[in-house]
Amino acid sequence: MNDATITVTDLRKRYGRTLALDGMTFAVAPGRVTGFVGPNGAGKSTTLRAILGLDTVDAGTALIGGRPYRSLPRPLTHVGALLDAGALQPSRRARDHLLWLAHSQGLGARRVDEVLALAGLTDVARRRAGGYSLGMRQRLGIAAALLGDPAAVLLDEPFNGLDPEGFVWIRGLLAQLAAEGRAVLVSTHLMGELQGIAQHVVVVGRGRVLADAGVADLLAAAGGGRVLVRTTAATDAAHALERAGAAVTVRDGALSVADLAAERVVAVLGAERVPFSEVAEHRATLEEAYMALTRDAVEYWGAAL
Amino acid sequence: MRRAVHAEWTKLRTGGGILLAPLVLAVAIVGLGAVAAGTAKAGADPGRAALAGLDLGPAIVALLVALPVGAEYATGMIRTTLAATPRRSAVLAAKAVVLGGPVALAGAVAAAGALLAGRWLGLDLGPSGAVLRAAFGSTLFLVLVALLALGIAVAVRDAAAASGVVLGLFYLSPVLVPLVRDPAWRRHLEQITPMNAGLAVRSLHVDGLPIGPWKGLAVLAAWAAAALALGAFALLRRDA
Incomplete structure (x- = not known):
């Protein structure tokens, strides 16, 4: 060829x-x-x-x-x-x-x-x-x-x-x-x-x-290494994770955890006996990655017209 | 170049019905010639009578050329053509070959047929040298019209616009030139307009014509060359 x-x-x-x-x-x-x-x-x-x-x-x-x-x-x-x-x-x-x-x-x-x-x-x-x-x-x-x-x-x-x-x-x-x-x-x-x-x-x-x-x-890169935590004890979980060095924000009724790997999140919550129903790495879709990249470059966006 | 011609031929052949046009061209020229020959007045030029159908030639040839070329631009298929054959001069040359070829064949058959029909209908054609010149020259006339139309069609990229330009070029001048009062000017215009100049070649008695048969064809050839140059310039320079 x-x-x-x-x-x-x-x-x-x-x-x-x-x-x-x-x-x-x-x-x-x-x-x-x-x-x-x-x-x-x-x-x-x-x-x-x-x-x-x-x-x-x-x-x-x-x-x-x-x-x-x-x-x-x-x-x-x-x-x-x-x-x-x-x-x-x-x-x-x-x-x-x-x-x-x-x-x-x-x-x-x-x-x-x-x-x-x-x-x-x-x-x-x-x-x-x-x-x-x-x-x-x-x-x-x-x-x-x-x-x-x-x-x-x-x-x-x-x-x-x-x-x-x-x-x-x-x-x-x-x-x-x-x-x-x-x-x-x-x-x-x-x-x-x-x-x-x-x-x-x-x-x-x-x-x-x-x-x-x-x-x-x-x-x-688009996922940003964030970890999603679902729990009924949101306040306790946030405090525990922050003490372990994570940055925590509340998003859609769940915790979005940055700067701490998923394994560590599970370990910290386990050690502090905070109940949780789900810990998952946030997986970005290609669409999300794309939106983040092109936000500034979209030529025809509503306000411009 | 050989591959480009092969491709253009396949394209023309499969485009649907356009190959009927040369047949229409031949039938029109022979048929109209026979009518004119049968009704020719005494003293009229027998070549002009037998080949009277040539008056319709530019109209049919313009459509035969402008329709397929215009369709290629209208659909955007020209991009496929130019991607397949990036040498654009080769594309233009290939189109000239596949459009000019059938016109030449139909034109030769039609001119010979029209002259034979004229003789059979009682026209006195005279010496064979002039008759051959008229037959060959008429064929060349139609081929040059096809090349002119090709140049225009590629330059304007649209079937309707291209046929409009070609029809205007050939059919407006015979209407407008006789309106010119000054005889010297009129004669001069008859020497340089493509229809009058190009059709001098069908006359058998050429004394007294505004322009000689070969010179007239040369004028038409110059028109065709200018149109092709325009088409080539557009095709080579513009984005597809």
Whole structure:
């Protein structure tokens, strides 16, 4: 397989008075699913179009295996992309859409039928694309992205319009693509969609990277090492824990304990004979981690309008 | 380039019905020519009569080109095309080949058919050199119209706007130029407007025409080259 690493370095682009990209820098490594997350208008789609050589940038580089996209002779064998599942001519049959794309890369009808089967579209392959539901179009777009057996796959909002079955399918597919050693970048404005899918996330806002981290690290940081304690003797528990060096706040009828590990919390409460019904480490969701990161970077928030 | 042409051909072939357009073009040219040949007045140029259907050529060719190109921009599929073939000049050249090819084929068949029908209907076509020039030149006329339309369509990125521009360019000048009172100006305009200049080639008796047949085609070729340059500039410079 070709070198799959995608390196984006200091991309800058201005549309009139809007700064779309403001020093966007990150890399997409092979062998894992990287989430590309940010609010609408953060520059995700512009970045993807810049990587694919569709938009020119004012400054910076986007390289695939060290080469600019536009220098690749058969680019779909290096990078497969789903940008807009609706970008189909309605009168063309789905299979024919893949066929002309295949011909552009010197590939034949056999590969077309392979990706149609992979996307679960074999039975509807000869229907016109105009009759496809949004979910089917997403599958067709993913089939197109995989046509050239590319080392890197870029998917812009691939979960839109998918039914639960489609969601499970794409989850498995993304994991499989990463396990095969491909670099997979999935852009979405809903961080929650990436839970259990991405191993790494690049969070962007206002045209630049806010966080570029492993999902496990991000969750640990957002959790803040807090421990949740449920007890009927809240006052006694708080005093006991504070004597042991913890910072305690009351939240939703439970105690939120900082600066003390869960094991120590249990030990302290046990030693002081304070009854409790639950002690649990607070696990942040990706959504919470994301909200904390982008609070300042959301471009369109109510008050601003 | 070969792969780009293959892809564009598959795209055109599977786009639904657009390949009927060359057939319509040929039928219109032969049919209209036969009517004109049957009703031609004595002394009228036999080439102009037999190839009268060429008047409709730019309209049909403009649609044949503007519809598929415009649809590609309207749906956003152009991004898929340019991601698959990042060399944009190759994309434009491939489109020129796959759109110009069927027009050339249909045009050649139509011109030959129209001239044969004219002779069969009693037109005296005269020496074969001029007849061959008219047949070949008419084919070239239609191909140049297709290239001009392609350049415009890629520049304006919209089917309706592109066909509007092309139709205006070809059909407004024959209406407006005769309104010019000054004969010298009128003659000059007839030499540089694409319809008048380009169609000089269908006449068999060329003495007294405002512009010679090959010179006229050269004028149309210049229009087509300018339109293609405009399209290429837009395609290469603009974000997709």
